[in-house]
Amino acid sequence: MLAMIVLASEHAHAQTTCTAPAIDVNAVVPLVDKAALDLWKQTQPNPTEATQVQATSTANRAVSPVDNPSLPGLLAFALDHDLIDISKQPGITTSLSPFAFLSAARPGVLDDQALYNKYAWLRRIDGALSLGGKGESFDRDGDGKADEALDAKALSDSVGVELRWQVLGSRDRRDPRYATEFAASVGTNWSTELAEDAWIIDQLKPAQLPNLCYDPGKLKARLAHPDLQPSLLRLARAIIATKDAVAQALRRVDRSLVVTVFGSHLSRKAELGPDRQGFGARAAVGWGPLDHTFNADWSREEKDARGNHPTRTKLGWQASTDFTSRAYAGSRASLFAAWEHFSNVPGAKHRDTVKAGGQLELQLGPGLKVPISLTWANHADLLAGSSDVIGHIGIGINLNDLRKKAEAKTVAP
């Protein structure tokens, strides 16, 4: 033990820390990487656009009758059906996610990957409880006209519960199932990148001092030396290859199959609206160039005055893709189809409604988008016009993007 302490003490004194302005090799690595990427950018036709494109999210951004299957996304169902209302006071909505409670009580579970893995099953269960809030507009007095929605007087006047269970798959990038695949697809690129760093550092000896620190001036000159350019470009390619491998691995996770089922129940006082139950499922998967989302919803209200249960059934599908080519970066195309069946639902004009269509959002430049959409419905009154097919072409201008571009041009020399 004494020998170990003596040895440790010897080493503690034997190491050398560089004195400014000299820098150690650990500080040299970022400079080498930056020099490599700067040189690589210079070799590209348009250096400002030659940056790494991150994996795109598969989240649905376009307004559509189809909802996303992720657990938070399921709140949309609850909102659609007035099960949970987070915007209208005096209501309260609270998460029933056991993992959220665990991580609030024990923050270490988020920090420690092994513990995070241990509780993977807890993250598959989620839910929400809503108390009080505003009721819904409906014909309360039987005069055939919808009356204004009333506020709950007490939290217990309206109680909504939704429970969700992710039965299949995961899109959590920390999920242990992806660890081996991530290591396999990224590991080789990563070790190549480190080896290229090491190779270049070996070429920097002319900038090195006897104590293995580096003279910043000599280092800068050495990194700019033409002899070093082929090695720097090789390193830049290795860095980009690692980033690409990471982006591809994450994209595979983001497009993997995930299926969630849920059930909900809303119990409230008669003046706030009828009680309602619902079940449903969401699925999402990336197939080929398209990201698909599937919905199935069923909800039933308590018996109305005629003794019938108003019931709604809905099936939906959406497929979308983001354009990855540089010329169309930021553009997006999507298709959707939805069928709804209404049984004994007051105010529903049709027993069955079907809508289908597509949207193309073309990004023509920074801040300038042209959305083109075409929608078909089996009843003309479901669309804004008098026909059962409607098309829209619009122009979207994001003034913030344009302002940023103008400012960038002003600042640039």
Next chain:
Amino acid sequence: MAKKKEAEKAALTGAALSPCDTGEEITPAFILARPGQRIDVRIDICQTGGVAAVILAGELLLRQAIVNSIEVPIQAPAPGDYLLIWGVVPASTPWRAKGEVHIGPAVLFRNKKNDASQFPVAKWAVFIRVIA
């Protein structure tokens, strides 16, 4: 076993500082070692997992998936100066990571990184100076 459970409990409650946050940073120009001496290279990663690699004098010593931490024992080679370079690619953001080099109980190199660092890449380097 009991020690592991205690560590797990401390991590859960947040009572212990995360391994990615502990210790003063030390980044020397080189680490002095004797031929054959054991040197431990360590990586800690928090808030995610990843893939780690360790290279000494151009030779790949390790490339594998990492959960929380990994320690790679290496043997100091014949006298001379050798570059040790190692790091981890995190599988998601946010992340925090720490690279260390130990000889026995002494920590001779320690550097922390996170996704908000000026150079947000968990890559570390130090020379090993081996003297007879």
